[in-house]
Amino acid sequence: MLLAIDIGNTNITLGLWDGQSWQCQWRLRTIHDQTVDEYGIYLKMLLREAGPDQTVDELILSSVVPPLTRTFVAVSERYLGREPIIVTSATDTGVRIATDNPAEVGADRIVNAAAAYHLYPGASIVVDMGTATTLDAIAADGALLGVVIAPGMELAAEALTRRAAQLGRVALEAPPQVLGRNTVHAMQSGLVFGYVSLIEGLVMRLRAELSLPDAPVIGTGGLMRLITPHTPVITNVEPWLTLTGLRLIAERVRGSQPKE
Numbered sequence: 001m002l003l004a005i006d007i008g009n010t011n012i013t014l015g016l017w018d019g020q021s022w023q024c025q026w027r028l029r030t031i032h033d034q035t036v037d038e039y040g041i042y043l044k045m046l047l048r049e050a051g052p053d054q055t056v057d058e059l060i061l062s063s064v065v066p067p068l069t070r071t072f073v074a075v076s077e078r079y080l081g082r083e084p085i086i087v088t089s090a091t092d093t094g095v096r097i098a099t100d101n102p103a104e105v106g107a108d109r110i111v112n113a114a115a116a117y118h119l120y121p122g123a124s125i126v127v128d129m130g131t132a133t134t135l136d137a138i139a140a141d142g143a144l145l146g147v148v149i150a151p152g153m154e155l156a157a158e159a160l161t162r163r164a165a166q167l168g169r170v171a172l173e174a175p176p177q178v179l180g181r182n183t184v185h186a187m188q189s190g191l192v193f194g195y196v197s198l199i200e201g202l203v204m205r206l207r208a209e210l211s212l213p214d215a216p217v218i219g220t221g222g223l224m225r226l227i228t229p230h231t232p233v234i235t236n237v238e239p240w241l242t243l244t245g246l247r248l249i250a251e252r253v254r255g256s257q258p259k260e
Contacts, residue, residue, distance in 0.1 A: 001054055001055055001058070002016070002018075002019075002057075002247060003015070003047075003080070004016075004061075005061045005062075006062045006108060006242045007063035007069065007072060008030060008065070008130055008131060010030055010130055010152075011028065013028075013240070014026045014027075023050060023051070024046070024054075028042075032065065034071070035071075039075050056082060058254070059076050060247075060250040061086050061087065062107035062110075062111050064106045064107060064108055085249070085253055087107045087110060087246070089110065091253070092252060092253060093110055093111070093114050094114055094117075094142065094248075094249070095110055095113045095117070096141075096142065097143070097144050098139070098143040098146070099144065108242055109136055110245075111249065112220065113144040113245070115238070115245030116138055117142040118244070119218075119236075119241075120216050122140050122215075123139055123140045124138045124216050125137055125203060125215055125216075125217045125218070126220065127199055127218070127220070127234065128220050128241075129195075129224045129227065130221040130222060131154070132149050133150045133153065133198070135147065135202055135203070150202075156194075157170070160187065160191075167187060170184050170187045171188070172191065172192070173188060174192045174226065174230060175192070192227070192230070193230065196231045200231055203217055216236055217235050217236070218236045218238055219236065220238050
């Protein structure tokens with residue numbers, strides 16, 4: 001059984017793959033100061049709930065939170081008895097990183113590119129709405145050409161509330177119309193429809209700049225559900241895109257290892 005883990009700044013995504021399908025998938029809140037033992041006990045509880053016969057014999061990890069990378073390596077070794085594959089720009093992922101400095105590209109960007117190229121062979125654009133809103137451009141040969149990074153919707157909402165004395169927190173959901181007739185709807189419009197326009201505009205510019213007029217746009221990330229009802233630009237939604245990429249990379253690394 002393969003356990004795939006992606007550690008983001010807001011969420012930790014996990015999936016249990018039995019060689020044919022995902023047996024379980026989880027999305028947890030990232031708690032930055034959680035200890036090895038706390039995460040270890042939590043992970044054992046999840047695996048126990050997944051079923052008594054769910055034995056992890058392989059583990060792959062991608063992370064953009066270096067302190068938690070070390071924590072989860074220790075969790076893997078102490079609680080599962082496994083040394084995880086850690087995805088970096090140096091890992092054989094099958095993705096050529098065609099940026100100025102491949103080492104600075106986040107592991108999640110690489111993993112998503114690998115998954116997108118496998119699911120939709122050819123050029124594509126991946127829009128990931130998490131802590132940050134990112135757009136990854138993938139070439140026809142699978143190369144990761146580059147990334148656009150903007151603040152995530154939750155970060156924008158938090159900044160608006162924190163820096164504007166008369167504006168409070170609002171639920172992240174679309175208002176009944178674009179023009180807000182009260183403060184709550186005005187803020188919701190700026191956040192939801194503002195990010196719809198942000199994504200539409202960036203996709204349009206990327207398609208023109210890279211001559212990719214027909215490239216599919218793949219949406220993923222926890223906040224994508226807020227955007228897709230309001231724009232046709234997202235052509236495909238893959239909520240577990242990162243887990244798919246981790247599975248593919250684990251299979252590739254396993255296949256490249258010498259036979260005993």
